[in-house]
Amino acid sequence: MNSFVSTTAIEGQQQAVAAEEVVRLTDVKRRFGVTAALDGISLTVKRGEILGIIGRSGAGKSTLIRCLNGLERADSGEIFIEGRDITGLAEQELQPLRRRIGMIFQHFNLLSAKTVEENVALPLKIEGVSKNERLKRAHELLDLVGLADKAKAYPASLSGGQKQRVGIARALAARPALLLSDEATSALDPETTRSILALLKDINSKLGLTILLITHEMEVVRGIADRVAVIDAGRIVEEGQVWSVFADPQADITRSLLGGIRPQLPDHIARRLSTIAGTEAILSVDLAGPEAQGALFAELSAALPHSFRLVHGGIDHIQNQPVARFFIAIPTRDSGLAGKVEQFLTARSARVEVLGYDTDHV
């Protein structure tokens, strides 16, 4: 906390930068043998923001998050935490810095020989806080995560979700500026995942805590992140506001990661699509923002009656932004119709793509 209390003008300037950016990475590289785990990563995380980093396993996410608190060392590049470059620091210099960074893990990593309250109090014990004080703080935090009655229990007697709540309480004990979440919900069932994400979101808004999370599940990003960065083969291939990346994914890897949670053309239709001809043209329609909320299809139907049939899709709301994805079928009897529909939709800033032609449907 007091590492940024400074007297000189230069340090004052740094303080201003630090207040803005909690994390800044420039061209961070890390190799393991011949494979580049991180191949030039640059990114920033602003104070109070939740950044989701998503990628397949082996994409470099774990290495990246471990570089942020020095559990893993970068080969080159700069890693600024609250305005301070940590890449050159010795292990002993990193130790006090790590107390500014909380971390939660996929397998919770609670100490089985310690009770819940002792686990939560451990970061404070390391800091040298007196026993009474650290237990008081532990109880406050257990209250926050809804586990006040489990203070004296051992972790083995808790469910997965409860263990992660303890993990979160422990990560918050030393009042960190940044919380790192390493696949924190990957070992949990969907319902528990939602409750843990809700807790993280709540902590983010209540305490203004900056959160950087890595995951391979788009649901997690969708649930709580403000911004998303997609990592593949050690590089960031796509980055942006969650709703806009969901609405208009650019990289193939992003589309494939989104596969499970965006509407897809149903398989039985996709299988019989022809690229040449059929009785109906099948189009995908993507749009986001205010346009997606309007009476788009009602207007289309008024302008061009009987011009289309809804096949599949819907409107999702991400970060309070409507993100729509529909599949429509247009009869090919009237050869100009598909073109007119496309023109109408494109004029309302929708992205339209002709996927193929269906003949089977009557």
Added chain:
Amino acid sequence: MTPIMFELLLRSLWETVLMTVASGVISLVAGLPLGLALVVTARGGIAENLSINRALGAVINGFRSVPFIILLVALIPLTRLIVGTALGTWAAIVPLAIAATPYYARIAEVSLREVDRGLIDAVRAMGGNRWTIIREVLVPEALPGIVAGFTVTLVTLIGASAMAGAIGAGGLGDLAIRYGYQRFETNVMIAVVAVLIVLVCGIQWLGDQLVAGLDHK
């Protein structure tokens, strides 16, 4: 059994318990740090140092490969230096402790090595140093295994102490050989074996109780 035999049996039991407990405690105090040293200096350990690790391993293996009966004789000069005599119960404690220390170090090493790396990461991520990791993670998490291993060591020491009769250390093993075997006093042999069974079972039961109380996994 005559009252004299009974008294002899009691005295021998006391000598066995003394040799076992004294050498056991020494092996615990010396073996646990050695086991820790093996784990922390190993590849990927928190104080990785492969040359120290190899040297330590070689010394431990060296002591462990010498048969106890040989060690007993080979250590006579050292025993004389420490205890002042090479004969008797106290003299036997020196070779027993020296044999049991590397044995226990290996047992402790196995338990310590099995501590989940994720726990070490978690404490490093909190800003803990190596001492914190040893104090808060390695030892407490491995404690059930450390205690169970100590139980095994004690039982092994009871067996080894029988051989210490060769240097006049007394004990139950010595009694069994001299009276039960050499004098064909079968009832002495049976009595000694019965006492040993009770002793071993008692130690094992105590160890198991302790482990059950410590294990929160």
